[in-house]
Amino acid sequence: MSSASWWKYPLRIIQPNMQVRDTDQIDPQRLARQLKEMHANTVVFNVGGIYAWYRSEVPYHHINEYLPENRDLLEEMITAFHKEGLRFVARYDFSKADDYVYQKRPEWFVRDTNGEPEIIGAKRPGNWSLLMSTCINTGYRNEELAVPVLKESLSRYDIDGVFFNNPGTITCQCGSCRDKYKAMFGKEMPEQRAEYDRSWWSVCMRHNIELLNDAIKSVRHDVPVLGYYNLFNERLADRKAGTDLLCTEPQNVLSQGHQNIPEFWKPALSIKLGRSRAEEAAPLGIVHSCPGMDWRHTGLPPADYAFWLAQIPAYGGQIWHSLTGVPDTIRDKRILKTVTEHNRKEAKLAGEMHGAESLAGIALLWRSGKSTEGWADGLVNRQVPFDIIPEENAELEVLKRYRVVIVPEHYPVGADVLSRWRSYVEQGGRLIVEGRLSGGDKEQLAELLGIQPRVTISERLAASYLRFEGVDNPLQKGMEDTELIPHRGHVVYCKPAAGSRVLATLVPPFSPLESVGAPPERASMSVERTDIPLAVQHDKGSGSVLYLPFSLSELIDEFKLGEHYQLLDNIVDMTAGKERLMRVTPITGLQATLYRNGDALLLHLVNGTGRRPLTNAVPLHNIEVRLSRSLLPNTASVAGMLENGELPFTVNEEELVFMLPKIDVWEMIKII
Incomplete structure (x- = not known):
């Protein structure tokens, strides 16, 4: 493997997040041996930004005051890692700086609407300096500090790769941001974050990372940049720009309480989204060992930790372990056992999975939100292989790779999107469309869906039901003993067009919520059947469209009832037919x-x-x-x-x- 292509092969990364006050506890040779015994082949370690882990000569680059005298600890670590066959990825964090830098160069820092800086850790106990957030559009994170630091460290050390921690755009009202916003969008920057153009944060990050990547490549053209993306950030193209290898951080944050526990599919979907834009190497999934940053000195429950980790390779990603400290300083030794065992398994399967291609006959058009997440939850829980297609990637040739394409509620429908869908269906594709859609020619959309153009959106319904219609109804499979399943939410009131088949209808609410429970002898339905469709099947060309004028995905996301999962499974069966792969x-x-x-x-x-x-x-x-x-x-x-x-x-x-x-x-x- 050449030095220029090492990152294109299977990686097992360990990142020891070293505390500066523990610097003297690092034994480079011992650490390298320990990480190799944990089956790592790559290490991510601090180099610059908030703290310089070497004797930097760049002004305002804060040198770790706990570095040993008369030694170059960073050089010793890199040498020890390379001796054990471990690659070294340098971690930089330019998102914050010490308050003394603020006093010297206040123009580098984030400002709120009142012109005040953002201070991190003002109430933190102990003898610590304050940290202050730096602005992505000023010199600290660009030509005046970040670029010189990168060039200095890459020239001085045998670094194999670069990773930027916290590279995102922090909302800022400084003069530089206001000027850039007006130049980009032709209007003044709003004071309220909710009123910003949605592209602002991603575009600023893209400009910054592209600049830093150019600086890196000017010194070492063979050094890859590892760049962040987020499951809930829809501008993945901006996140991909300026990076060679994508990474995401599906944290298993349990410290927010059981009511807010992360969805069990979070690592799965995060990796799926990254694979949709990965080019030369599978995306990396960063998993922290702790149940939350407030509990970062202890470990996740081992069973939940192992389950979370397993999703990364199972969905075609590469593992990146984030630990608090090195093995000798980690207090919860269960972490070391879990990481070692997981890496052993990944190493065993690395050759089998390298270059493997996803087999999925179903694609889910991706828009972050409950309407998309409910579909993903249902597909995962019914063991249906599927791929994610980001909005920017949903071209006709991509759609045609799949037997079935799912369109979640609120998906934006422009003329070009509608044209692609029509071509996809006419050429044999099966389209599943849900609920309310945004924009588009209403008559053309209605014609594709198999309904009449005039529609009305209901109020939010409760105490309502979905009724299966007709005999041998494919949507009722496994539920033959019930003609009704629970429904709640908005309905697109519509009428089927000629030639369409109605598979399910709405049973309207029998009572407002405040009186559903008493008295029971008044619980009869005033209307037991309507002709308001909740599932319309429409054949077109060589393909077909199944339109659901309600949100099945929100029902799954909110209630997770077996009937809703079964309905989703039946929909997949009906649309995929004999071409269902598994x-x-x-x-x-x-x-x-x-x-x-x-x-x-x-x-x-x-x-x-x-x-x-x-x-x-x-x-x-x-x-x-x-x-x-x-x-x-x-x-x-x-x-x-x-x-x-x-x-x-x-x-x-x-x-x-x-x-x-x-x-x-x-x-x-x-x-x-």
């Missing part, structure tokens, strides 16, 4: 992803069943997997690579079938 025993909390690498199929199963945060892994037994024969017509073997070994299987005309005896946390099954 069926797995449906278990809430079990995740499944499918890849092809050469002649092999690779199936990952990740077990997250149980009430989170998980205190123990809850083993699952006898999971049936059915794979379409179209994926691999001639199968010779099926084997679990982590937990199960060789597995018996059967083959019929349509499917390959096998049973997984047991899964604790994570299994990858190789089928050849």
Whole structure:
């Protein structure tokens, strides 16, 4: 592997977030051996920004006052890491600086609407200087300090890669930001953040990272830049610009309380989004070992930690562990065991997954919000392989790669988008469209959806139901003993166009919420059936559209009822038909992803069943997997690579079938 391409191969990164006061506890040779024994092949370590971990000569670059005298600790660490075969990625954080820098160069810092700076840690106990937020559009984070620091450190040390911590745009009302905002958008910067143009933060970050990347490449053209993206930031192209390798940070923040626990699919979706724009290497998933930054000196519950980590490789990403300190200073030694065991598994599968391509017949058009997250939750919980397509990437040729494309509620529909959808359907695609959409020609959209153009949006309904219509209704599969399932939310009141089939209708509320419970003898429905559709099927060209004039995704996101999951599964079955690639025993909390690498199929199963945060892994037994024969017509073997070994299987005309005896946390099954 050449030095210029090392980052294109499987990575297992450990980042010891070293506390400056523990600097004297670093033994470079010992640390390098420890990280190698934990199966890391790359290390991220502090170099510059808030603290310089070397004797910097750049003015206002604060040197770590705990560095040893008469030694170059940074050089010793890099040498020790390289001796053990570990790559060294330099971490810089230019988002903050000491208050003494503010006193010298106040024009570099963030200002609020009153012109006051943003102070970090004003009430922090102990003998610490204040930190103050720096503005992304001023000299500190650009030509006056950041660029000289990068050039100095890259010229002085054998650095393999660069990572910028906290690279985002902090809301700022300084003169530089106001001038740039007016130049970009032709109007004055609003005082309220909610009124800003949505692109402001991403564009500012893009300009900054591109400048810093140019400075890096001017010194060392072979050094890659590792750049952040966020699951809930829709301008992924801006995040990708100026970086060579994408990374994301799906933190498992448990310290916010059980009512606010992160969704169990957060790492999965984060990696899926990154893979949609990854080019030369799979995205990196940064997982902190702690249950929140306020509890950063202890570890996540090991079972929940292992489950969270497993999602990164299972969804085609690369792991990046973020630890508080080095092994000798970490107080919770459970962390070291969990990281080591996870890395051992990743190392075992690295060759199998390198270059693997996702196998998903279904795509979800991505817009951050409940309407998209509910679909993702349902697809994950029903073990349906799917890909994410960001709005900027949803061209016709991309859509045509998938048998089924899901359009969540509130998705923006311009003329070009509508034209692409029509072409996709006419050429054989299956489109699932949900609820209220934004913009677009109403008559043309209605024609595509199979409804009449005139529609009305209801008030928010409660105590309402979805009724299945007709015999042998494919949406009712598995729910034949009930004609009603719960509904709540807005409905697009519409009428089906000629030739469309109505599969479900609305049963309106039988009572306002304040009187649904008493008295029970008045609980009868005043209207038991309407002709208001909640599911309309419309064939067009060689394909079809299924329109849901309500938000199934919000029902899943809010209530997580089995009926709503089953309805989603039935929708996938009906639209994908015989081209559905995989069926797995449906278990809430079990995740499944499918890849092809050469002649092999690779199936990952990740077990997250149980009430989170998980205190123990809850083993699952006898999971049936059915794979379409179209994926691999001639199968010779099926084997679990982590937990199960060789597995018996059967083959019929349509499917390959096998049973997984047991899964604790994570299994990858190789089928050849």
